[in-house]
Amino acid sequence: MRSFCRLLAILVLTISLAYKTLATNVTFVPQHWRNTNMLRTIDLTSSIVRETTSVAAQNIHNESIGEYYFPIPEQWDNHLSYIEVRERKTKQTFEVEKVKINPLKWVPYSNQLSRQFDDMFVMQRNEKNEIICGSSKKFKLPLLHSNDTTSTCSRIRYYKIFFNRRLDPQEQIKFTITTAFTHMLIPYPKEITQTGRQQLLFQGNQYGNSAYQTDQQKTNVKLPSADIISYSQTKGNVIRNQKNLDYGRFNETKPNSYEELRIHYEFQQNMLTVTGLRRDLEISHWGGNLAVEEHFNLTHDGARLKGHFSRLDYHKTVYIHHETIMTRELTLSLPIHVSDVYYRDEIGNVSTSNLRYEQDKTIFDFKPRYPLFGGWNYTWYYGYNVPLGDFVRYHYESGRYILNIPFVNVFPQAIHDKVQVRIILPEGASDVKVETPFVIDKETHGVHKTYLDTIGRYLIVLEKSNVVNDHSKNIQISYTYSSLELLRKPLSVSLFLLGPFLLSMIYSRIEFSIGKSKRKTS
Amino acid sequence: MTGLSDWETGKPYETPISQVFFPLLAFLFLLSGFVAASTFSVIKAKTSLILELSSAIPASLSLGFGTLFLFMAVGIYV
Numbered sequence: 152m153r154s155f156c157r158l159l160a161i162l163v164l165t166i167s168l169a170y171k172t173l174a175t176n177v178t179f180v181p182q183h184w185r186n187t188n189m190l191r192t193i194d195l196t197s198s199i200v201r202e203t204t205s206v207a208a209q210n211i212h213n214e215s216i217g218e219y220y221f222p223i224p225e226q227w228d229n230h231l232s233y234i235e236v237r238e239r240k241t242k243q244t245f246e247v248e249k250v251k252i253n254p255l256k257w258v259p260y261s262n263q264l265s266r267q268f269d270d271m272f273v274m275q276r277n278e279k280n281e282i283i284c285g286s287s288k289k290f291k292l293p294l295l296h297s298n299d300t301t302s303t304c305s306r307i308r309y310y311k312i313f314f315n316r317r318l319d320p321q322e323q324i325k326f327t328i329t330t331a332f333t334h335m336l337i338p339y340p341k342e343i344t345q346t347g348r349q350q351l352l353f354q355g356n357q358y359g360n361s362a363y364q365t366d367q368q369k370t371n372v373k374l375p376s377a378d379i380i381s382y383s384q385t386k387g388n389v390i391r392n393q394k395n396l397d398y399g400r401f402n403e404t405k406p407n408s409y410e411e412l413r414i415h416y417e418f419q420q421n422m423l424t425v426t427g428l429r430r431d432l433e434i435s436h437w438g439g440n441l442a443v444e445e446h447f448n449l450t451h452d453g454a455r456l457k458g459h460f461s462r463l464d465y466h467k468t469v470y471i472h473h474e475t476i477m478t479r480e481l482t483l484s485l486p487i488h489v490s491d492v493y494y495r496d497e498i499g500n501v502s503t504s505n506l507r508y509e510q511d512k513t514i515f516d517f518k519p520r521y522p523l524f525g526g527w528n529y530t531w532y533y534g535y536n537v538p539l540g541d542f543v544r545y546h547y548e549s550g551r552y553i554l555n556i557p558f559v560n561v562f563p564q565a566i567h568d569k570v571q572v573r574i575i576l577p578e579g580a581s582d583v584k585v586e587t588p589f590v591i592d593k594e595t596h597g598v599h600k601t602y603l604d605t606i607g608r609y610l611i612v613l614e615k616s617n618v619v620n621d622h623s624k625n626i627q628i629s630y631t632y633s634s635l636e637l638l639r640k641p642l643s644v645s646l647f648l649l650g651p652f653l654l655s656m657i658y659s660r661i662e663f664s665i666g667k668s669k670r671k672t673s
Numbered sequence: 674m675t676g677l678s679d680w681e682t683g684k685p686y687e688t689p690i691s692q693v694f695f696p697l698l699a700f701l702f703l704l705s706g707f708v709a710a711s712t713f714s715v716i717k718a719k720t721s722l723i724l725e726l727s728s729a730i731p732a733s734l735s736l737g738f739g740t741l742f743l744f745m746a747v748g749i750y751v
Binding site: 433435436437438439440442491536539540541543544545546547549551552553555584586601602603625627628629634637640641642643644645646647648649652653655656659660 | 674676679686688689725729732736744
């Protein structure tokens with residue numbers, strides 16, 4: 152009966168539609184929390200903007216809840232590469248989910264009705280307490296959709312954080328949200344000379360991202376050097392300490408409040424972007440070997456080189472090369488016990504490389520064929536062999552093999568636009584399961600044929616975009632492979648080699664002469 | 674159980690035959706395969722099928738295994 156009444160009321164609501172009035176500075180989420188303290192640290196020491204927000208939130212609702220909404224503006228959300236929420240004391244990770252919104256515009260017939268729907272809809276209201284937009288939690292109703300981008304609904308994206316427990320009213324919880332954004336820093340000026348100094352522009356918000364009222368908050372910006380050309384002044388305090396900018400204590404800020412934060416500073420390091428990375432992992436059970444091959448398309452995304460490259464200026468200014476953004480050398484960390492490392496590009500083998508073994512890793516220093524200035528590209532591939540026992544283990548109880556390997560092995564400060572990881576399992580592998588600590592954009596299973604194959608090897612392709620160093624975590628792939636499948640390869644080769652023998656046996660038994668064979672009589 | 678917990682309690686993979694033996698085994702298998710193939714080539718044609726097969730099948734088997742170990746010894750880990 153109750154559900155029928157609700158349904159009827161919803162129908163009434165949908166009939167009484169009206170166009171919205173423009174609203175400013177409203178919240179989208181139910182105000183169940185209040186941030187007592189918020190400390191935000193923006194790390195600008197590399198080309199990836201890392202924003203860490205420490206929140207102390209208090210439950211101001213009259214019942215226990217375990218969900219918290221975290222807003223990110225749309226322009227920032229498009230560049231979001233990584234988000235992680237951890238409780239401060241226990242370091243436990245909380246689950247984060249992006250909220251899907253169908254923005255719609257309708258004004259309720261009566262405000263009394265709208266209050267009943269608070270637990271069925273997540274709603275946004277304007278000053279007159281009219282509902283501007285919202286999304287239904289349980290029903291998928293044909294409500295009007297809006298393409299109006301001036302609505303604040305569409306400009307802020309929300310992430311829902313699920314705490315591992317429900318918090319009682321007036322209880323506090325302290326947690327940290329770590330986010331990484333790519334392609335947020337703009338070289339300003341866009342072009343510099345060979346020995347020029349690179350300057351970057353950062354545009355953000357002085358206030359932290361919060362969907363709830365915040366009692367007090369502070370923003371601390373870490374810069375790579377003490378050379379700051381300009382930074383936003385504010386009504387409150389700005390304290391400058393060499394490389395840090397403290398945007399001082401803001402009291403009683405409303406949800407989703409915004410004040411421009413604009414910093415123009417010097418950054419004398421390169422900004423590497425790998426536009427495409429293909430990583431091949433090939434497992435061989437006979438040889439006990441894991442072959443890794445990685446293909447890179449690298450772009451130097453710093454301030455572009457103005458004019459042409461001058462060899463004369465390059466040699467005249469040899470002593471200040473370390474202060475410019477020119478990249479001459481790159482470094483990668485490889486696992487221990489690597490062998491047969493090769494480094495090639497389109498032309499052929501590149502000899503400017505160096506490998507040195509350390510206790511816990513192997514350092515691979517290599518130089519591209521030419522130094523990279525802003526806007527220049529370089530494409531290469533390299534590979535190595537690793538003993539299979541380092542990464543694959545056999546689990547006796549389930550009878551399955553498990554591969555535990557980092558998803559990518561990247562430059563620490565580089566941004567990767569598209570990453571494709573291909574894992575090639577031996578012939579006859581079955582029941583394959585892939586487990587990753589983060590979301591993969593696309594996963595496909597197929598067949599790959601190479602040396603001495605009959606039915607083809609099992610191929611898994613994992614694709615992900617916007618990858619940073621935080622994604623170099625381990626992924627696990629488990630598969631079943633019986634030892635009898637090992638015999639498939641030598642037996643298929645033997646069968647193939649039996650062919651000529653059989654052919655000769657048949658050939659010796661076929662009569663090729665025309666007519667009856669003349670027998671010798673004597 | 675999750676892949677990671679299974680991996681931590683698992684035993685590192687070991688090949689059925691140790692890697693140091695690959696070149697030696699390749700040589701031995703190929704040699705015996707060559708001898709068997711030569712035996713096949715010298716027997717008189719149209720002798721009994723069983724006799725012919727009895728040298729063809731061991732030849733192809735040892736040549737097959739020999740090729741596999743040759744691939745391993747060279748560095749193409751198939």
